[in-house]
Amino acid sequence: MHRVLSASHDTYITDKIIRGTGFRATDANVGQSGTLDLFKLYGEAPGSPSDAIELTRALVKFNMHPLRTMVREGDVDLNNIKAELVLSDIYGGQTTPSNFKLISFPLAQKFQEGIGRDVVNYNDLGTSNFLTASYTNGIFNLWNIPGGMKSGSLGDNNIDIIVSGSLQGPNGTQTLNLSSEQMFNTGEENLILDVTNAVSGVISNQIDDHGFLIAFSGSYEKDAKTYFVKRFASKNSSREDLRPKIVVKYDDSINDNHENFIFDVSGSVFLNNYHRGTLANIISGTSATEITGHNCLKLKLIFGSYSQFVTASQYSVGSVFKTGIYSASFAVSRYDNNFFNYLKNTTSASLDAIWCSGTDNFPDNNSSVAYLSSSLQIKTPFRTSFDGSQKRLLVRMKNLRPHYRKEDKVKLRVFIEDRDRQIVFKKRPLVTRSQVFENMHFQVRDSQSKRIMIPFDVVNNSTKLSSDSDGMFFNFFMDSLPSGRNYNFEFLIRDFSEDYYVKDVSAKFNIEVD
16 A cells, blocks of 8 residues: 655744845745755855854645544554655755755644735745744744744653654564665655654654654754755745655565465465445354454365365464455465376366355354355476576456546455466356466556556565455545646556566546646
């Protein structure tokens, strides 16, 4: 899963000395500026002391509601996410500093964006500014020190930013660093900060959601150098794709081996239970008890006189159980007496697979219940002498529509076929099934600009495809992309130590403007 959380408020605050006046713009507001400007000036204002420092700090808050909803509905385990704060560089021909470091902290108090626009003379007064965080009910809420950099730990009083905190997690309470920093070598880089600890703390309601402060790291704010000017797009930028965002990455892939189960190697098979078209837990008994948790089902495998019971559980990602989805993981040995002679003349065996209530003597015990009777084909491992030829893979998307709305969440099906497969002619109609790959990823490219909007993520696996008995699929949130643009999906398949990059796919779509 790759999900984008957009900025809801942003601005920057400054104590810049206005040229020709000698006054510092500590009460100026630039909340409606199209950019977030970060700079540090040393001794550059006429008439100022030689050690005078003028600087800015950025404030950004994000809409966390989509992630809160996913956690509440059990779609995401907070302990397994990766969250990155992303600000996009805006270069407009201005001087750009190099060799500096930026740092971010969660804010300990609220800020107001304001309506100021003047980024030249800073004549628009209002909050937030270098002295005041917000104005509510006739009261000015001041920063604890000018510039909002009074630091402390989570739970401390009278602070502006949170450096560290004790957060409750699956392994108990841990004291975590909540700051994040990045070195800029050329000054042209985007800001990409790991804010996983802070975001997890906010969504779990252990940290108040006030956003982030971004500034030059301590030594760079205090040294005798000038850094002018690092400019990022704000939420008021006309380019939606450049606006501040938090990118949440999460491996929600499911690998169902119904189509590629092999002997001697552990694999997983899945059972999906639906009530009127919606995933729901299996209901058992006259008391209508939901079957949930670990070791709640049995899977019986039958092949002739061969019979094996496998324990099955409700499927979970991390500590989050998925409603209506059950799985069993196991291995079957081809050297078992029941298979050894049979497999001398063939490369696969078809087993009966019966999902049943959790008792080991089904079907002899009348108290057991069969929830699904199906089959499972298990193949022998693929072996060959060296073959240096590349596969020719045909990849098509089965249910991609040409137009989507921003709020759409879609389950997209992908069909994959080896063009050089062996063709067997039969009298009956033959349904070609999609091939299944253990390691397949998608990326999204803007069809017009050719810019990659969502790259292949082979580290966190947020772009990894899932598989089931019908082939390959993945879930996609359309609000992760700017509206009013055309896009296309591309795929990366890693198989037999080879990478197959597939871009000639009929996979173009548009996100409509509201």
